Amino acid sequence: MSHHTTPSKTFWTPANILTAVILVIGLVLTVKRFTMGIGSVTNLTDDNPWGIWIGFDLLCGVALAAGGYTTSAAVYLFGMKKYHSAVRPAITTAFLGYAFVVFALLYDLGRYYRLPYPLTIYPGPTSFLFEVGLCVALYLTVLAIEFSPALWETLRWKKLRFWAHSLTLVLTIFGVVLSTLHQSSLGGLYLLAPSKLHPLWYSPYLALFFFVSSIPAGLSMVIFEGGLSHTFLHHKMDETHIKEAPGVTLGFAKAAAVVLFTYFNLKWIGVALDNNWHYLSTGWGAWFLVEMLGFVLVPCLMYAVAAREKSQKLAFWASIVTVLGIVLNRLNISLVAFNWQLPAELRYVPSWEEIMITVFIVTLEITVLRICLNKLPILHEHPEFKGAH
C-alpha cells in the first residue's frame, strides 16, 4: 500500500465547521436541560407532554432504523445473497440509530437515571411502553453484537469476531422478532388515546400500520444511504459493494413498492372499518389525503417505475419521498393530529432550543456514522477477512 495517496486536506471543511458549531450549541443546551429541567428548554405543557423528542427522535428514529432488520432478514433468512454487501452498512446505521434513540430519550425522561426501572425493578407489563422499552433494549444488544465484527476485524481479534459471527442466524431471527414487536408497539402506544388522536389517524390497527410502514422505511433508508455513500464515500467501497449496489437498490425498490401498496390499502381498510369517510371532506381530511396520496401512493408508483425501468436515480428520489412520508406520518400521529380538539393557543409548537437539541443529536449521530464508515470495514471487506461472511 502506498503511503502518499491522498494529499493532506484541511480538517476545517465547511461541513466540519457547521458540525462543530452545532455540537457546541448542543452541549450548552444539554447543560441547561440537565441543570434547569425539561421546562427550561422545551414548550412542553401538561396538555402536550410529548413533543418532538418523542415524535421525531423516538418514533421517526426507530422507524428509519428499520433498515437493519429488513436487510439482514432479506439476506440471511430469505436467501437474497446478492444483497450481502448491503448488510453491514444497514446494521451500522441501525445500531447507531437505536443507540441515539436511547440517548435522546435521556433528555426527555424526567428521571433519566431510572431508565432501567421498567426492565428490572418495577415492570409494568400492561403498557405498550414497557414492550417498547424491553424490545429496544434487547434489540440494541442484538445490533451491538451484529455490528461488532467490523470492530473486531479492525482490532484483529479473530476469536471474538468468529464468535460474534457464528451467532448471525440466531441474532437475525431475534432481530426480526424484536423489531416486529417494538415497531408495532410504538403505534400501540396511541391506542390508549382515542379521544385525543384524530379519528383519521386513530385506528385499532395502529400497531399493524406502524409495523408495515416500518418495512418501506427501512428499505428506503438503505437505498437513500446507499446513494449518498456512492456520492461521498465511493473511495471507501470495494468492488463487491460497487458491483452489488445497483442490484440492492432495484431489488429493494421493488420490495418497497409492494409493501407501500399493501400499506396504502390497509390504511383505507382502516378508514372504512371505522366509517370515517365523512372526515375526508374536512381540513383534516385534506391533510390526510396529502399524506396518503403524496407520500404513500406517489413513492409507491415511483418505486414501481424505478424497478421496471431499472432506474437507480428514480429509486433514490422515491426513497427520499418515502422517508419524508414516514416522518410526516409519525409526526402527524404524535403531534399534528394529536390533541386536535384543543384550541389553537393550547397546541404545541416546539421551542427553538428543543429543535436545536434534536438537530444536535442527529448531527452527533451522523458524525459518528461518518467516522465508522471511514475507519471500519463497512463499505468494504477487511483484507484479512475476505469472503469470511
Place this chain on the structure above:
Amino acid sequence: MKRRKFIGMLAGAGACMAASTATAGGTHHFKGYPESFGVLFDSTKCIGCRKCEAACNKVNELPAQPVPFDDLAVLDSRRRTHHDTFTVVNKYSVNDKPVYRKQQCNHCLEPACASACFVGAFVKDKTGAVSHDASKCVGCRYCMIACPFEIPTYEYHDPITPRVRKCTMCQPRIEEGKLPGCVEDCPKGALVFGRREDLLNIARERIRKHPSIYIDHIYGEREMGGTSWMYISGVPFEKIGMREDLGVTPAPELTSGALSLVPAVVGLWPMFLTGAYALTKRREKIAEEEQHHAVAEAVAEAQSEAAKKAKAAMEKAERDKQAAIDREVKKALKEAEEARLKAETPADPSEQ
C-alpha cells in the same frame, strides 16, 4: 450474553405480556372494588366560591398561589390542573347563566394512567383512590398522554426529581376516617362523599325527583368504564367542558387486543422465520446440488472430449510416426540404392 439467556429473556417478555393481557383483556367487566368510595359533584349546587381549591391547597401542603383563593376573577379564564393545583373550578356560561364545574382526577375504576405506566406507579386502591408513587416514576409522561380527562401534571422545571402530580382523593384522610379536604369545606353541599353505590343511588334519586332541574345522565357512571368521581348537572355535560364522546370502554381494553398478539408473535414468528431460513437453505442446497451435477457433467464431458482429442492426437502422432518411419526407410533405401549404383560405376580420380 449467552444464547439461552437471550431466549429466556424474550420468552419471559412474552409470558409477562400474556399474563397481563389475561387480566386486562378478559371477558369480565371490572365494576370497581366493592364498598369503594367516591364523590358526587352536583353542578346545580356549585356557586364557584373556590373553597374546595383552598382546602385542597391546604391539606396537600401545596405552595401558596399568586392569586388568593377568594379572588373570583380567575373564574373568567379557563384553567386546568397544575403540579401545584390539584383541582380547579371553571365557570361556563350556559343560556347566559353561569354554571360551575369542579375538575380533578376522576379516580377511574380502570384507570388509563395505570394501564399506560410502564413501571406500575399508579395503583387503584380499595378505597377508590388512584394514587401515584413518585418513587417508581421514570418521568416518561405516558400517563399524561393516556388520561382522557387530562389530569396528571408534571414538574417540568425540576431538573433532578420532577414528579407527576395529581389529586389523591385524600386517600390518607379517608383512611383516617376523615372527608377529602374539598368535600369537607364545600359550603353548599355540591360535593357528597360516600360509597360509590350509595352515590349512584343518591344521584338517581335527585334526577328522579327533579326531572326539570337535572338532565338524565350521571357522568362517570359508565364513562371510560366508570369513575369514582361522578357528576350530575342541569345542562348537557359538553356545555361545561366535559367530553361526552369518550365511550364506555375501560382503558385497558383499548390495548388488550393488540397486546394479546405479543405472545403469538414471540411464539410463531421465530418458527416461521426458521422455516423461511430452512426453505432458503434447501433451495440453496438444491441449487448447489444441481450446480454440482452440472459441473460434474461438464467435467465428464470435457474429460471425454479431452480423451477423444488425446486419442486422436495419439493416433495422429502414430500415423505421423509411421509416416516418418516410412519416409526414413524410403530415404535409407534410396540412399543405399544410390550407394550401390555409385560403387558399380568406376571411381572418379578427382574424388580420391
